[in-house]
Amino acid sequence: MTVSICTLAHGRDAHLVNLVHGLNAQEHQPDELVIGVMQEARYDLPATGFPIRQITLGATGVKLATARNAAAHAARGEHLLFLDVDCIPDPAFVADYARQLDAVDALLMGEVLYLAAGATEHGLDFDRFRVDGVKHSERSGPPAEPLGECTDYRCFWSLNFAIRRATYLRIGGFDEGYVGYGGEDTDFGRIVRTAGIAFKWCRGARAFHQYHPHHMPPVHHIDSVIANATRFRDKWGHFTMEHWLRAFTLMGLVELRDGELVQVRQVSDDDLALTRQQSHQPYASSATVLALLEARAPAIAAA
Incomplete structure (x- = not known):
């Protein structure tokens, strides 16, 4: 089946460039990258062996839910792989998700490892990333099997997930009534659970989160x-x-x-x-x- 990578971007030019380099390193190349561009200017990105389509949504007032839905609707792949702009996909990322989505109609959530400041200064070194990357202490670890059950919809996290495009469109995507930060991920998880769609932790489909300063709680x-x-x-x-x-x-x-x-x-x-x-x-x-x-x-x- 065909695969579309979907991401959103506002600023974070260097992070997005690294995401594209990560896609270029894939064992299984995606069929396209679709970017919901939440600013006026389009991005200058590295050459790829797959098309990159930038959907310009404007500079102000664009909701995260709106941008995700726009990317999903514009995507042409049968599988949608969502990855935040500050993430770098492991070389097995696309292959891991594609293999599982071919077999099961479910919401899949892959692994995430966090990189310290300066981790990408000398380029992408995936072997080093796998050693140095840190699992978030407040997130579930990968399952022992290729897929593991997730019984709590509140665990859904849009940083790194995959779903069949037909399923995403059938349930209506993210609720665009949420404005700004917070809530829309948990709401989407509740929508998925209410629709009777299985939640699965995915072993593999790993992404490396690039450092940027943040506040928690926000x-x-x-x-x-x-x-x-x-x-x-x-x-x-x-x-x-x-x-x-x-x-x-x-x-x-x-x-x-x-x-x-x-x-x-x-x-x-x-x-x-x-x-x-x-x-x-x-x-x-x-x-x-x-x-x-x-x-x-x-x-x-x-x-």
């Missing part, structure tokens, strides 16, 4: 997290992103008043310092920050 996106958690509640009957909301509550940023999430103060420099990923860390950890906040909570309550 205090820099607190407005959209609150709005999108509320949209999820209105749609499904309960809030999502509960761990982030718990952290925001312990930080004194958010309160639940009459069943509604309310931001009670602005994010401060101290909040940003607490949640900021350090340069020696390959990824930011919400669990680490939340554990620190939970440990502090009794002392604060007693003061």
